[in-house]
Amino acid sequence: MTAVRIIRRFTCGAVAMAVLCGVPKTAQLSQQPGELVIRLLDAYAQGRPEQAVAALRDVGDFQELSRGMVEHAPVWIAAAAAQPERDRRRRVAALVALEAGRVALDSADTWAQVRELVEWGCVQVRSGPPTEFERVWLLASISLIHGAGDIYFLTARAVGGQMTVPFAPIAHRDHARQRFPDQPRFHLAPIVLRREVVLLTNRPGVLVGYFAGARATAPEVEGQVRETIDDLRALTALPAVEAEARLRMGILWFQLGDLQRSIDELGLAASLPGDPFVSYLAHLFSGLAHDHGRQPAAAIQHYEAALRVRPHARSGVTALAASLFLTPRRGEASALIDASFAVPSVVDPWRTHAFGDLRFWPEYLAQLRNGVRP
């Protein structure tokens, strides 16, 4: 077979097929979607998930893939001789759907193509009594939905604005809560995607003044923020999410200009053990709140505390360097910046906090892959 140049957006992933077959990439005009689906599922079921994911990255048309999965995966599942293996294959199919979702997250266009496949995967895991695999699968699916910012997937309704729904809403949150009513993150999940939270957490400090102007022209915005704060307050009764709920309350109070309430909630969030992501952001936002309150010494202390949690994180480094530069410690600012560039890139919670639970994806994926091992 002659090797020819591959065009990326090739129906049914000819390259994906080549990857799975372990042969050089070639263009094959007449690949059947079913063949690709079967090979993806087989690779995953045989303990080669990375090979399957590599093939997914070369899929040109996720809608085609979705149709193929819906049509051919049930046959593949049913082909297993014994029920335990059929159950495992069902989990594999659901996980492949999720992996496709992760790959498709790179683009708004591809996420739109794959979201119904993810929902199809949800149907697969919901068959039978609730299991631990299902619980983690649902958590993982929500992490992707957070990454996409797809509130319509989660709540089946638009929230605010005049945005038209571009595709079918799916009440995924309801699926999760019905199966696991006591899972705290399923209660927090939709709040993370609310407009007030999404809008505000990316421009803190800047928006302290925003609301001052918005109050006169859009007073309902403040009301919505306060409602969200109330909903978050209710979640502080759940230990598993208390710290994050307080963190997000602290950020929203900051945006409303109530610096003292902000500082109080952020202080509580930072004091709770467990999640360094939350702790870092609680200190960072505390620093910002103190900066706005003209308390530079306290701000510096909090920026330094944030960097003890996550050394060299860019947001903390920049905030601290800028603050130090205005003090007799200005000479430290340059060294701080230089040191941060001298180390490999650090995942900065500031850069990822708007994507909610996506930060848990690697952890969930590891558990799920363990749950389908041959």
Next chain:
Amino acid sequence: MIGLVLVAALGSLLAEGAQRQSVFRSSATVVSVDVSVRAGDRAVGGLGPDDFIVTDNGVPQQITAVDLATVPIDLTLVVDVSGSTAGRIAQYRAAVVEIARLLHSEDRFRLIAFATDVTEVVPLQPAARRPPVDRLTVGRLTSLNDALITALVRRVDLDRRHLIVAFSDGDDSFSVTPTSRVFQVARRAEAVLHLAISPASARVMAPVPPGANAATPGIRYGGGLQAQGGFPAEPDAIRTLELAAQATGGQRLSPGFSGSLVGAFRVAFQDFRSSYVLQYRPTGVPLEGWHSIGVTLARPHDYTVRARNGYFGG
């Protein structure tokens, strides 16, 4: 559009001895001030100490030295590679290489790129070395303020000058630092900052290019943010950045900016190369606190005189 931040930092010269005398930090303080004197587009040459009048907090000062910019330059380019620059990255890479060629062998070059994050693409290196511009890749959002802070706080060797030129096509959308902090830092920075910022335009996030960082997918459908087309702008942000540049003795290069990266740099660089470096030892004023600097010419003129507007002493 690419954002270039060139920071020109004015280094103060050691008068004598091995002890470091830095601007604003020593009891034997020597203040150095970059002064641009232009007649329209033309730099005015041939001026000496007697041609300038310098005041420090309103008190006339004795100018001890005037230099016509023979001090080596540290150039920091800060490049906007946010999502809206997709499709122009090859042009930007070529422009950076061309800009680096304009420097002299004794000059040094640093390249900072910013999108959602701020990255030091090229650490400070001799200008003669070709910058590895293939490391410039397109990102998503715009951390302009954080990038400016990163460039401005840099400590500058006393025998060098630091030039920063910033060029960006949009409002900041992701910095942790507000624009007011950029202004505060600029007032204290050892640099001259020029800004080439076009009017706020791209509020809508560009599609993620193939191969973009999958660890930071964009917010696509969350709330009303995408429907609104982006993040709300910080009030008066552009004006604040203009004031920040002026505080350093620099300026905003737009409006009227042609859109050429190299063209913008040539304007800023020519101005910087042809600037005078005035030195004086502050007398008759307490060293601590803010010092307002006034620079004028002794004789009537139609020239434009530009210098940093002050420094923090002590």
